[in-house]
Each structure stands twice: as C-alpha cells, then as structure tokens.
Amino acid sequence: MAKKKHALTTRLWHWVNAVAIIVLFMTGLNISNAHRHLYWGHYGFDANDAWLHVIRFPGWATIPGHYNLALARDWHITMAWPFGIGVLFIWVAMLLNGHFRRDLMTAPKDWTPGAVIASVKAHSGANAGAHHGYNSVQKILYGGVFGVLLPLMLISGLAISPGSGGYAPWLIDLFGGRQSARSLHFIAAWGIFGFFVIHIVLALSDWRLILEMFTGGKREDGAPPAPPQPEPVAEPALAAEEGAPAHG
C-alpha cells in the first residue's frame, strides 16, 4: 500500500510552526534588546550579576526591523498561540499515527558510537538516503527538538509571564525562578535556531525533500510497526525519493 511519507497532520503543523517560530525568534531578538543581560534565580536586574551579556541584535535580524518593544511583544505573544497549540497538536498526532514510535523513539542501540558513525555514513556519500526510516542521529536530534526544546520554549515562556504566578507558581519554581526561566527560554531559542540551520541546509541539498513536505511524498514500506527493511538493490535516485528520511 502506498502511503504518504509525511502525514497531512505533519505537513500542516510543519508549515504553521515554521511561520510561528520565525516570527517568535525574530521578535524574541527584538525583546532581548530591551534588557541584554541574563541571570539565574528569581531576580536579576544588575548587569554585574548576569551570567551572560547578550549582543544587541541588529535590525535585519529582528521583527520589526527597529527597536519596538510593544510591537515585538504583540507579535510574540500572539504567535505563541499557534506555536503552543501546534506543539500539543503534533505530539498527539505523532503518538496516534505511530510517527513517534516508528521514527523518533530511540532504543539503547541508537545511543552507541557505532550507531552515530553508521548514521553519518548513511547520510553522506553516494549512498545517501538509500535507507528507510530515521537513522540514530536523526532520532536523537528530532527527539531532542520535540521532546526537549519545543516544550521547554513553551513552558519557560509561560513561566516568564507575571500572570502565570497567579495560577502556576510551581511552574516558575520548576525553573528555579523567573530569571532562570528567561535564561532557558533564550538558550532553547538558540538551540532551535541551530536545528533550523542544519534542517535548512540539509533540505536544500535536495529540493524534492521540500516539495514532499507539501505533497506528502510516497512511503512504500507502509506497515507502521514493521522495522525498515534494507533494500540492497535500489536505484539511488529512486531510493532517495521514496525512502529518504526527512532531513530537514
């Protein structure tokens, strides 16, 4: 049975989330310019207590393109909605349609150096893409993004809001204080940015990967729980089309 490589829920979420995180990141840089010091703990206002002094992000990197805290905040906390609901949505979808179990869930063997080397080999050279499913490095990276960075962005963002103290003071304590939550929000944002760069570079290496994120592509080894079968004789081009993992 020919199945789509990317489920409709995945594609829909992917593009909504792409827009949301670009706006959130660039407005976030504008907001960062308002106070360019990061602290640990509950309080922090004195630059001498900061663990990090952040550069002033230039206008081309921010939304809007000049310092405007009010407008940057308007965009940021509005776009937080599609982002936050999207993270919940994709997790539910991934758990229901088996994407998580099939592609992202790691086994102990995925964490071995051998698995990492095998992943790198599979991802480069003439044979790139001639395998099915996600390799170990991809599982770990995607798992880190879905399991750690995206939820961390969401809950640290909530913890920064003064209103959250009224309904979830434990959330702020979880981070060890509002300033810690703010620091982690910043760190996780750059973690997502790092992933974004790798993701874009790898996706641009084969434009069909980007097209497939619109059309869904084809997946022929359809039965979800079955482990991917190696295909020793596959045309590289064909294999890349049907079996290539979503690099990016």
Place this chain on the structure above:
Amino acid sequence: MVDLPRRSLLAGMAALGASACSKINDSETTQEVFKAAEDGHRALHRALAGKQGLAKEFTRDQRSPTFRGNGSVTVADPFYQDQLAKGFPDWKLEVRGLVETPLALSLAEVRALPQRTQITRHDCVEGWSAIGEWQGVQLGHLLDAAKVKKEAKFIVFRCADLYHGKPYYESIDMVDAYHPQTIIAHSLNGEPLPEKNGAPYRMRIERQLGYKQAKFVQAIEAVTSFDQIGQGGGGFWEDFAGYQWYAGV
C-alpha cells in the same frame, strides 16, 4: 566593489520587507488580532488563577539586595520636592470619581489603616526582575471606605510625575482593584519609599508588569471608562508606546 550590488539588493529587499511589515502592523485586522490575544490572555489568566489567585510571595532572605528604580525616577514639582524633604506632612492621597464619599488622606491616616505586607517579585516589561517587601493598604479597603459606586468599571491612578513631559497615569479593572495583593504601598523593605521607587505611594498590582505599578500616586479615581483620559489607552505607556493595557504576559 563586488559587494555593492549585493548590498543594495539586500537594502532594497529590507526596505520592501519593512514597508510590507508596516502595512501588516498597521492593518486593522492585525490590531484586532493583537487585541483579541490581549483580552484572551486576561480571560485565560482569570479562568486559571481565579479572580483572587495570589502571586508568589517570597521570604525576606529571597529579596534582591537593592530595588532598581527605573523609568520615571524623580518628580520636578517644587511642592513635591519640599514634601519629600519633610516626609510628606501635607501630602494628600485622594480617592475620588465615582465614589459616594471622596477621601483625602494624610500619610499618617493611611499608615493608621489596616496594613498588608508582601514580599513579591517585580517584573519589568524589559525582562529584569527585582524582589522587595512592600507595605501598604489594600486598594479594596480604600474603595470600600469611599463607597465606590456600582457603575465604576476601572480605577485610574493619577501620578505626580511628568514623564517625557506628560502626566503619568495607569488604570486597572475592578477585578484587579479588589485583588488581595493590590495595595497602595508606602514602604519598601521596611523604609518609607525612596523617590526612585515612587515616594510617597506606589501601586502594587502583583500579577502584571512593572509599568502598571504607578509611582508618586496622588489620586485614585473610579471611572466607567478611560477613553477620555490621556489618549485613551488607559496608561502612560499604553498611550506613549502602544504597550498592552493588560500586562499579565
């Protein structure tokens, strides 16, 4: 030389982007979406926390070593400066507007009312936080003493300072006005408020950002609407810079 066309191309793209963005930002739809998000956050916070849900209170040893004074930190008015030097003996705090019994209280009278002490975190819109111990009178207590009328929908705080040449003011709705931690504070860390923190009175509205915590408060005014006050935004920063009126996010 090679760089030049690329730069002008980039500049052109940036300019195009900027003009497109300002159109998006200024559009009525965008503004309505922002307003919906702001109202939505307020409704959601109220639903989750309840009207009376308390902001976290800290212990004395969790206070920040100092409390930053930011924004408007001084009042030019000679009467104010004279009163500041003397400890505000002739300074009156008015409770007025839609009340049956307008009040004009001296600092000694305010200090003689039932007091609330709370150690809370102050979150600036810029991102920094400070923790201090505030003492003062619950706003709800003053409103009850003045017999606030039923038609009052908002409480406006009139301040003694001019900031960027304009009178500072702020406003909150009746839910926040009657929140137990909403106090009109006269002391910080056991001392009378210093000028930079708003002597002789500043508001504490603990579930919202710093710009709502009006300093140098002279009058508390009950109104049905703040459309006719300032530029109608409900506060100095709301008028001056477009900050959100509900500052719980």
